[in-house]
Amino acid sequence: xxxxxxxxxxxxxxxxxxxxxxxxxxxxxxxxxxxxxxxxxxxxxxxxxxxxxxxxxxxxxxxxxxxxxxxxxxxxxxxxxxxxxxxxxxxxxxxxxxxxxxxxxxxxxxxxxxxxxxxxxxxxxxxxxxxxxxxxxxxxxxxxxxxxxxxxxxxxxxxxxxxxxxxxxxxxxxxxxxxxxxxxxxxxxxxxxxxxxxxxxxxxxxxxxxxxxxxxxxxxxxxxxxxxxxxxxxxxxxxxxxxxxxxxxxxxxxxxxxxxxxxxxxxxxxxxxx
Amino acid sequence: xxxxxxxxxxxxxxxxxxxxxxxxxxxxxxxxxxxxxxxxxxxxxxxxxxxxxxxxxxxxxxxxxxxxxxxxxxxxxxxxxxxxxxxxxxxxxxxxxxxxxxxxxxxxxxxxxxxxxxxxxxxxxxxxxxxxxxxxxxxxxxxxxxxxxxxxxxxxxxxxxxxxxxxxxxxxxxxxxxxxxxxxxxxxxxxxxxxxxxxxxxxxxxxxxxxxxxxxxxxxxxxxxxxxxxxxxxxxxxxxxxxxxxxxxxxxxxxxxxxxxxxxxxxxxxxxxxxxxxxxxxxxxxxxxxxxxxxxxxxxxxxxxxxxxxxxxxxxxxxxxxxxxxxxxxxxxxxxxxxxxxxxxxxxxxxxxxxxxxxxxxxxxxxxxxxxxxxxxxxxxxxxxxxxxxxxxxxxxxxxxxxxxxxxxxxxxxxxxxxxxxxxxxxxxxxxxxxxxxxxxxxxxxxxxxxxxxxxxxxxxxxxxxxxxxxxxxxxxxxxxx
Ligand SMILES: Cc1cc2nc3c(=O)[nH]c(=O)nc-3n(C[C@H](O)[C@H](O)[C@H](O)COP(=O)(O)OP(=O)(O)OC[C@H]3O[C@@H](n4cnc5c(N)ncnc54)[C@H](O)[C@@H]3O)c2cc1C
Numbered sequence: 001x002x003x004x005x006x007x008x009x010x011x012x013x014x015x016x017x018x019x020x021x022x023x024x025x026x027x028x029x030x031x032x033x034x035x036x037x038x039x040x041x042x043x044x045x046x047x048x049x050x051x052x053x054x055x056x057x058x059x060x061x062x063x064x065x066x067x068x069x070x071x072x073x074x075x076x077x078x079x080x081x082x083x084x085x086x087x088x089x090x091x092x093x094x095x096x097x098x099x100x101x102x103x104x105x106x107x108x109x110x111x112x113x114x115x116x117x118x119x120x121x122x123x124x125x126x127x128x129x130x131x132x133x134x135x136x137x138x139x140x141x142x143x144x145x146x147x148x149x150x151x152x153x154x155x156x157x158x159x160x161x162x163x164x165x166x167x168x169x170x171x172x173x174x175x176x177x178x179x180x181x182x183x184x185x186x187x188x189x190x191x192x193x194x195x196x197x198x199x200x201x202x203x204x205x206x207x208x209x210x211x212x213x214x215x216x217x218x219x220x221x222x223x224x225x226x227x228x229x230x231x232x233x234x235x236x237x238x239x240x241x242x243x244x245x246x247x248x249x250x251x252x253x254x255x256x257x258x259x260x261x262x263x264x265x266x267x268x269x270x271x272x273x274x
Numbered sequence: 275x276x277x278x279x280x281x282x283x284x285x286x287x288x289x290x291x292x293x294x295x296x297x298x299x300x301x302x303x304x305x306x307x308x309x310x311x312x313x314x315x316x317x318x319x320x321x322x323x324x325x326x327x328x329x330x331x332x333x334x335x336x337x338x339x340x341x342x343x344x345x346x347x348x349x350x351x352x353x354x355x356x357x358x359x360x361x362x363x364x365x366x367x368x369x370x371x372x373x374x375x376x377x378x379x380x381x382x383x384x385x386x387x388x389x390x391x392x393x394x395x396x397x398x399x400x401x402x403x404x405x406x407x408x409x410x411x412x413x414x415x416x417x418x419x420x421x422x423x424x425x426x427x428x429x430x431x432x433x434x435x436x437x438x439x440x441x442x443x444x445x446x447x448x449x450x451x452x453x454x455x456x457x458x459x460x461x462x463x464x465x466x467x468x469x470x471x472x473x474x475x476x477x478x479x480x481x482x483x484x485x486x487x488x489x490x491x492x493x494x495x496x497x498x499x500x501x502x503x504x505x506x507x508x509x510x511x512x513x514x515x516x517x518x519x520x521x522x523x524x525x526x527x528x529x530x531x532x533x534x535x536x537x538x539x540x541x542x543x544x545x546x547x548x549x550x551x552x553x554x555x556x557x558x559x560x561x562x563x564x565x566x567x568x569x570x571x572x573x574x575x576x577x578x579x580x581x582x583x584x585x586x587x588x589x590x591x592x593x594x595x596x597x598x599x600x601x602x603x604x605x606x607x608x609x610x611x612x613x614x615x616x617x618x619x620x621x622x623x624x625x626x627x628x629x630x631x632x633x634x635x636x637x638x639x640x641x642x643x644x645x646x647x648x649x650x651x652x653x654x655x656x657x658x659x660x661x662x663x664x665x666x667x668x669x670x671x672x673x674x675x676x677x678x679x680x681x682x683x684x685x686x687x688x689x690x691x692x693x694x695x696x697x698x699x700x701x702x703x704x705x706x707x708x709x710x711x712x713x714x715x716x717x718x719x720x721x722x723x724x725x726x727x728x729x730x731x732x733x734x735x736x737x738x739x740x741x742x743x744x745x746x747x748x749x750x751x752x753x754x755x756x
Contacts, residue, residue, distance in 0.1 A: 002496075023502050035496075037459060043550065043559040044459075068559050084459045086496040216550070216560070219457055219498055220681050221522040222542035226533050233526075233533060238683070252533055255634035259535040263561035 002085040005058060006078050010140040013065050014108060015074050016050075021085045022057030024049075030115040031093030031210060031242055034059065035218040037084035038073040045069050046215045046237070048187070049088060050111035059085070062111035067264050089218045090241045093119075093208065099182035101125045102174060103149070104196055106132040106167070109188030110141055112210065116185055118148040126150050126179055130170065132192065136161035167192055170199040181205055186245060190254055197245030209245040211236045213257065227253050291394035294323040296401050301614040305585055308471045308553055311611060312376075317357075320405040324352035326390065327397045334387030335399060340731045343367040345384055345399055352402060361410045364403060369443045369485075370436065370730060372411065372478045375404025377469060378727050379605050411481055419489055422449035427744045428512040430455065432499045432684070435463020436726045437518035437717025439482060440733030441740075446489040448741045453492040453512070455499050460549060461486075463520050465726070467549040468541070468576070470583050473608075476548075500687035505713065514712050514740045517699060518733060521678040521718035527571050531628025532674075536565065536636040540576045540675035547583055565589045565671035569639055571625060572675035573602040578609065580673045581617045589671065592618040594625055596644050596657040622646070622657065626664070628672055638668050680719045688713075698722050702751070706736030711750040714740055 006018035024034060028049050037044045051060040065074045076082070093116045101120050105113040110131050121127045129149040133139045135158045146152045154162025155169050163169055174181050184207040186196040193209040200207040213225040213236040225236035228249035234240060297313045298304075304311050315323065327349040335345045344363050351360030364371045378384075380400035388396030427450045431438045434456035446452045460466045462479040486493065499505060499519075508515055524539035526532050546552040550560035568584040570577050573595035581591045593612070595602065598621045602609055613619070620641075627640040643663035650656040685693045692700040692709035699708055699715040706714040716732025718724055 023497070027502055041558055072559075084496045086457070086459075086498060087501065089498070089501055216542065216545055217458060219501075219522075219683060221524070222545050223524050223526070223539040224542050228533060252634070256533065256535060260561045260563075263555070263563065 002082040004076055004078055004080050004082060007074070007076055009074075010062065011138045014062060014138075014140070015065060015070075016060060016062050016111070017073070018058055018060050019082060019085055020057055021059050021087075024085060024087050025052045025057050025059050026054045028052040028054075028059060028088040029092035030095065030119045031112075032088035032090050033218070033241065034061065034085050034087035035089060035215065036061065036073070036082060036086075038069060038076060038082055040083050042072050042083065043069040044084060044216055044218070046089070046218055046241075048108070048112035048210065050108075050114055052115075060111070062108045064108055086218065090237060091239075093185065093210070093242055095119055095123060097124050099125065100128065100177065100179045102128045102130060102177075102181050102184045104130045104132070104167070104170065104184065104186040104188070104192070105145075106188030106192040109186070109192065110139065110145065112187040113185065114141060114144055114148065116187075117145065121148050121150075128153065128177065128181075130155065130173055132156075132167055132188070134158065167195045168199060170196055171203065174200070174203060174205070183208070184245075185209075190250070190257060193245060194248075194250040194254075197248070197250075201246050207245040208242050209248065210241045211243060211248065211253065212241075213237075213253065214259065227256070289328070289390065289393060290326045291390065293326070293395040293398045294319045294401075296398070301616070304472065305615050308586055310475050311472050314408055315401055315405045317355075317405075317409070320352055320402055321355060323398050323402060324349045327353070328389060330389055334389055335384040335397075336387075338387035339367075339384045340725075340727045341367045341734065343384075343403075348406060349397065349399070349402055352406065357406060357409050357413070358415055360406045361414055364406055367734075368403075368727075368730065369440050370407075370482055370726075371403050372407030373436070373465060373474065373482065374727055374730070375400050375402075375407050376474050376478075377725075378403075379725065381606060383727070407478075411478075419447065419485070421447055421489065424451070425449040425744065427451070427514075428453070429514045429516065429740060429744075430508050430512040431516045431518060432505075433457075433463060433518035433520055433717070433719070434461035434483075434493070434495070435518060435520050435717060435729060436465060437520075437719075437729035437733040437736075438463070438516070439486065440730040441516050441518065441716070441737040442486055442491045443489060444734055444737035445740060446486070446491050448737070450513075450741070450744065451490075451492075453494065454486070455497040455503075456493065456495045457498045457519075458549065459495050461493060461495065467545045468579070470544065470548055470579050472582065472586070473579065498683065500683035505684065505688045505691075505710075509712055513744055514714065516706070516733075516736050516740065517684060517708070517713060517715040517719060518717045518729070519681060519684055519719045520729075521723040522681045523679050523697075524674065525677045525679065526674045527625065527676055529625060529627050531630060531636065534628055534630040534636040535634050536563070536670055537628055537672045538674070540570075540572075540580050540673055541678065543580055543673050544576075544583065547587075553587065562587065563671065567669045568592070568671040568673065569594055569625070569667070569669040570673045570675055572677070573597070573604060574675065574677075575604045575608055576677075577673075577675035578604045578612050578617075580675050582612055582615060584671070584673070585615055585617060590618070592620050592667070592669075594620050594623045594639070594641065596622065596624040597654065598622060598646060601654045620667075624657070624659065625672075629666070636670060636672055638666050639672060640664055640666050678718075678723050680722075684719075696722055704735065705739035706732060707739060707751065712743075 003020040047061040220238040348363040385396040551558035552562035643660040644657035646655040717729035
């Protein structure tokens, strides 16, 4: 029922899938996610919706091949069906006329900030996009991102493109802006979001992150996505996934995220027949 | 020799006070597998058990059945070896006999009203119901279900649990076109993701879902109403909506340490294992931890299911309950099963804090002793803390099984739908009508967490009301029953 129309490697280890899911596409808003179960035997995993086309009935996701489930996903080809594509889930990213918004993306986050930047721009904000990667060959969608921003700043750790360094350049980037920054949005791995939030905290700029927790149903039924924000427990799937980055208990988040590392390694070994 | 039946109807043969035992897997065997524990009656045993029924003229069992099954009727059919008639009688009121025969709390319902209960042991009504349901699956006449001519009306059902399944069957047979939306990838609700295989084999649930398919019911899984599509948008296309989304939001006992790794809601734990087949890890991809010492918090059926599941995965399991055995809300049969299997029951014990190790993994629970005081509003003696009685027990897994409330997705996305303080959808008890025009609701989402049979009863009442409304629309009784 959820036909895969395209499933291609964008850059090493990161894949883009275009999926036919008309009702999801009709309802999607920037910042929401889908739960995908590539095959009948796969896990259910949350992936941010990175683009959609309500008229064509398609949604896009960008995912990193890390474990068994994403490997199963990557092994599927156009024309095959996915077992589950459920959504759009979670709250949309808060939208409005904020002034100058800096959207920061790393890894799959380059794709997930795209619809947020697009909507912010449409609403009349000044949008600066900052993308970060280990090296220039790991960056993608730069044209698309440029088309929804006033400025696109690239940071690479090896200096192969743009500014050399990593997310701790964010303070410098923000302070060099001619127009003061009113809000920062960060999407990517939890480390990027944590470090980015640490950078913006002394600047006193409201910073929204989109948490990346384990999930099963994605509708508030299981509670595995528990996280602590402002001292109280939230379910990332229904209360989030967007939270104030200065209020998140990052240490807890990272430790909960790694809860199944041993089993994930075990499952990878067993699927390789070891 | 004959004696007078207590209802004074007719002379009957001597009362047989011994209910027939149902064979079970031996405890030491069953704790090593996920197969069903109770094995069901053989036909001859069922007939013997049916013969114990006194066929009271004013049966005490029927009024105690939430859906009013003609119990003496189906038992008489078994007695006469006419199993197909028995099935037909059952199915007039209950679409899911194989399910209810297994999971209904019969001892509190039909069987508690049986005249033989006072003498020794009631007729084993649940086991006989199960027998007929299972017999039908294998040897029943498999006649295509009778469906009334198409009415041209369309009904959307939200939620594929017992309430939704029952309403779908009835509405389809009335000739309406029915579509069921289910959030998860599998139909069945709690029957699929909650109740474990060893108590309710999933093949039985699949069979019931297939029956729906044969009735021409359209099923859309992976479809979350309130997210993928709103009720208001559905109402533009269908004539009526029945909301049967259950009570799926888990509660956690309030204490520090709940976010440590190794701490689960019952929903998460059971979903990993039942819905995602975690017992088959690593063949099925969803991981389940190999825990050594498991604590289950709570004393209801859900707690028993979690405990017995953890045991089958090889752990030593304790149930921590703040009152005593007498107050356990779980069915006695399940408590006995759990005891036989070697679950440790720690009564009068209240956890107050989960303690973690350096890796953020739970390693122990700090608990406090309780004693029983005066009876509370529910009539159960309320537990009070014994001062300075704290103690620590080692556990590497803690499962909260203290209850669920309805998921707020639908309330939050449906203007005009009245919601109670407890988060349930307010309905008229007789009809299931809500405050919103053309929207009905029933099952756990309206009653709060209850039972399979109650959910089915609500599904049936709503279907009847929807059918009446679709045949002859009346002005919506706004606010009534609120
Ligand atoms: C572990 C466990 C053991 C139990 N044991 C027993 C027992 O032995 N005997 C007994 O009688 N009762 C038992 N119960 C209770 C019983 O299962 C419930 O009372 C019954 O299932 C309620 O039926 P329902 O149809 O109202 O809801 P559910 O069975 O909860 O089904 C609701 C369905 O709706 C779906 N849904 C939710 N939100 C949406 C949405 N927005 N859009 C689409 N779909 C949605 C859910 O995914 C779910 O499949 C048990 C419950 C649990 C959790």
